[in-house]
Amino acid sequence: PHVDLKVGLDSREALVPLAEAAVRRGRVVGVLVEFDAGMGRVGVVEPNSALELARLAESLDGVRFDGLMFYPGHIRVPASEQGPMLEALADRVARFVDCLSDAGLSPDTVSGGSSPTLWNSHTLPGLTEVRSGTCIYNDRDMVELDVAGTQDLAYTVLASVVSVAVPGQAVVDAGSKALAKEPFRSSGDGFGVLLDRPAIKVRALSEEHGILDLTDTDWEPRIGDRVRIVPNHVCVSVNLQDHLWGLNEDGLTRVSLEGRGR
Amino acid sequence: PHVDLKVGLDSREALVPLAEAAVRRGRVVGVLVEFDAGMGRVGVVEPNSALELARLAESLDGVRFDGLMFYPGHIRVPASEQGPMLEALADRVARFVDCLSDAGLSPDTVSGGSSPTLWNSHTLPGLTEVRSGTCIYNDRDMVELDVAGTQDLAYTVLASVVSVAVPGQAVVDAGSKALAKEPFRSSGDGFGVLLDRPAIKVRALSEEHGILDLTDTDWEPRIGDRVRIVPNHVCVSVNLQDHLWGLNEDGLTRVSLEGRGR
Numbered sequence: 001p002h003v004d005l006k007v008g009l010d011s012r013e014a015l016v017p018l019a020e021a022a023v024r025r026g027r028v029v030g031v032l033v034e035f036d037a038g039m040g041r042v043g044v045v046e047p048n049s050a051l052e053l054a055r056l057a058e059s060l061d062g063v064r065f066d067g068l069m070f071y072p073g074h075i076r077v078p079a080s081e082q083g084p085m086l087e088a089l090a091d092r093v094a095r096f097v098d099c100l101s102d103a104g105l106s107p108d109t110v111s112g113g114s115s116p117t118l119w120n121s122h123t124l125p126g127l128t129e130v131r132s133g134t135c136i137y138n139d140r141d142m143v144e145l146d147v148a149g150t151q152d153l154a155y156t157v158l159a160s161v162v163s164v165a166v167p168g169q170a171v172v173d174a175g176s177k178a179l180a181k182e183p184f185r186s187s188g189d190g191f192g193v194l195l196d197r198p199a200i201k202v203r204a205l206s207e208e209h210g211i212l213d214l215t216d217t218d219w220e221p222r223i224g225d226r227v228r229i230v231p232n233h234v235c236v237s238v239n240l241q242d243h244l245w246g247l248n249e250d251g252l253t254r255v256s257l258e259g260r261g262r
Numbered sequence: 263p264h265v266d267l268k269v270g271l272d273s274r275e276a277l278v279p280l281a282e283a284a285v286r287r288g289r290v291v292g293v294l295v296e297f298d299a300g301m302g303r304v305g306v307v308e309p310n311s312a313l314e315l316a317r318l319a320e321s322l323d324g325v326r327f328d329g330l331m332f333y334p335g336h337i338r339v340p341a342s343e344q345g346p347m348l349e350a351l352a353d354r355v356a357r358f359v360d361c362l363s364d365a366g367l368s369p370d371t372v373s374g375g376s377s378p379t380l381w382n383s384h385t386l387p388g389l390t391e392v393r394s395g396t397c398i399y400n401d402r403d404m405v406e407l408d409v410a411g412t413q414d415l416a417y418t419v420l421a422s423v424v425s426v427a428v429p430g431q432a433v434v435d436a437g438s439k440a441l442a443k444e445p446f447r448s449s450g451d452g453f454g455v456l457l458d459r460p461a462i463k464v465r466a467l468s469e470e471h472g473i474l475d476l477t478d479t480d481w482e483p484r485i486g487d488r489v490r491i492v493p494n495h496v497c498v499s500v501n502l503q504d505h506l507w508g509l510n511e512d513g514l515t516r517v518s519l520e521g522r523g524r
Contacts, residue, residue: 010427013485041471042425042433049427073468163304165272165311171304177501181444206335207497209303223275235469239439239502242523260523261504 006030006109008069010044015056015063022062030066031057032111035096037070037089047099054105067109067128068096072117076185078146079119086117090124097126116145139234140193141185155244156195156228157237159210161221169203170212170221174229176205180236195228202229268292268371270331272306277318277325284324292328293319294373297358299332299351309361316367329371329390330358334379338447340408341381348379352386359388378407401496402455403447417506418457418490419499421472423483431465432474432483436491438467442498457490464491 007029009015015031022029033053036043044050050068057065070093075085093110100107113121113130115138121130134141137155138148159174179192179202190201191210203213210229212221221227231237238244239260246253269291271277277293284291295315298305306312312330319327332355337347355372362369370390375383377396383389396403399417400410421436441454441464452463453472465475472491474483483489493499500506501522508515 010425011485014424036428040428040431041466041468041473042427044427045429162276163272165304165306166298166302167307169302176442176444176498180438181442181498182438183445204303206303207501211303223273236438236443239469240523261502 004030006032006066008032008034008111010034010042010049010053012053012056015053016060019057019060019062027062029063031063032066032069032109033057034069034071035092037072037074037092037112038085039071039073041071041073043070047096050096051099051103051105054100054107055103058105065105065107067107067111068093068100069109069111069131071131072112072114075114076116076145078144079117080146082117082120086120086123093124093126115142115147118147134233134235137234137238139237140230140232143230144184144187150195150198153195153230155234155238156230157192159227159229161212161223161225161227162209164221164223168214170214172202172210172212172227172229173208174210175208177207178237178240179205179210179229179231180233180240181205182231182233182236184232190232192229192231195230197227198230266292268294268328270294270296272296272304272311272315274315274318277315278322281319281322281324289324291325293325294328294331294371295319296331296333297354299334299336299354299374300347301333301335303333303335305332309358312358313361313365313367316362316369317365320367327367327369329369329373330355330362331371331373331393333393334374334376337376338378338407340406341379342408344379344382348382348385355386355388377404377409380409396495396497399496399500401499402492402494405492406446406449412457412460415457415492417496417500418492419454421489421491423474423485423487423489424471426483426485430476432476434464434472434474434489434491435470436472437470439469440499440502441467441472441491441493442495442502443467444493444495444498446494452494454491454493457492459489460492 033050034043054065057063110126111129115132115134118132118135138152142148157174157178159172161170162173163171191205192202194200201213202210204211244255246255295312296305316327319325372388373391375392377394380394383392400414404410419436419440421434423432424435425433453467454464456462463475464472466473506517508517
């Protein structure tokens with residue numbers, strides 16, 4: 001009773017057992033019908049399918065139709081270039097909202113947004129909730145997309161140089177098990193950059209080793225030097241840690257990551 | 263005293279503090295000098311550099327020169343096509359062993375190998391230890407490299423179909439936080455295949471979602487169906503789990519992963 005549980009779904013097969021389980025527990029669960037905003041991952045494609053699910057939710061005990069949700073994960077261009085994609089998204093959101101409203105099921109909640117669209121989501125007509133996660137920490141991708149500046153990077157992986165034996169590179173003790181091997185989606189290559197020397201990329205990753213590309217720098221790292229690496233995609237890097245060290249004016253605090261691995 | 267600790271290293275900067283720390287603890291630590299076998303990651307490049315480090319190890323208290331180590335991570339072709347690369351590797355190993363032996367520092371240990379070279383490493387003259395890890399479980403890459411057959415796959419990620427809303431695909435609840443987003447290195451695309459339907463690939467991964475490509479199959483998955491996914495690279499997928507379920511003739515056993523995140 002202390003939890004206002006809402007479930008996003010896009011199928012009858014998810015909705016019906018959810019309603020049955022809620023009835024068994026004497027609870028009512030809010031339902032957000034998810035629609036595909038253009039990413040082509042999850043969510044119903046046609047407004048009529050959303051309407052069918054909304055009607056079914058209204059007709060079942062144990063659930064309550066709360067509204068719509070979507071994730072515009074297909075919009076991955078800099079904030080200043082998002083105009084045409086946002087207009088198409090606004091049209092698509094309106095089609096779903098109108099279809100439901102015309103049938104007397106006007107959605108109380110219209111939940112959407114993402115970190116790449118963080119500074120533009122408020123311009124979408126009818127949106128009642130902006131969901132974004134990456135912006136808590138930001139990463140190399142968010143800087144490339146003009147969502148964040150270097151001063152907004154709240155997460156780095158601290159690594160030590162462990163080998164400079166092969167000319168033109170330095171090897172650090174942070175590999176794909178610390179940074180996550182995610183390609184740089186915005187443009188260019190590498191699996192991360194140094195916070196203090198952003199021209200230096202992590203050229204390659206194996207599990208426990210990251211290779212810094214030194215071809216474009218005069219910097220000559222020595223074994224034992226510490227570097228702070230900004231990963232391409234912070235979400236999957238955080239998920240690899242058991243805890244973080246948080247830094248504020250009072251110093252360092254160890255922060256446990258309770259969601260990791262769950 | 264219960265632990266016979268050996269450390270692989272490729273620099274004076276790692277060796278000297280190691281020796282000092284061992285002396286402070288009244289211990290003697292074995293040193294394996296690592297050389298670059300062709301991967302271009304860590305390890306000294308020239309035999310003379312290995313000899314210098316071996317001599318330094320011999321001259322310092324707290325450490326003992328035990329031999330050589332290398333990792334032939336550059337050999338990633340099927341076992342039957344590895345001949346020329348293995349011959350070049352054998353030559354390179356011999357150059358390092360001979361250089362040390364000629365100087366009276368014949369290495370007791372020559373430690374090398376990898377999972378892709380698992381069935382050929384014994385043909386390398388002078389090798390005293392084969393190190394390979396992936397072969398404990400095997401993965402899509404090992405099958406592609408003829409290191410393992412489907413019957414040797416000891417690790418899969420059990421996932422549920424959660425959405426079939428977008429035509430031509432099915433979405434499962436295993437994404438990059440369960441499978442790891444590692445490109446298929448051998449050939450082809452995708453981030454994994456189904457164990458029972460290996461023609462069906464995981465076409466795309468986001469954090470909590472994997473997208474199965476259904477364009478080349480008659481199979482029509484339903485929401486709630488369970489699938490077993492073989493990841494491209496098992497090492498980084500295992501590292502994402504808190505525990506595994508082991509299956510033998512006595513049934514299921516929960517296996518904790520103590521090394522995860524360490």
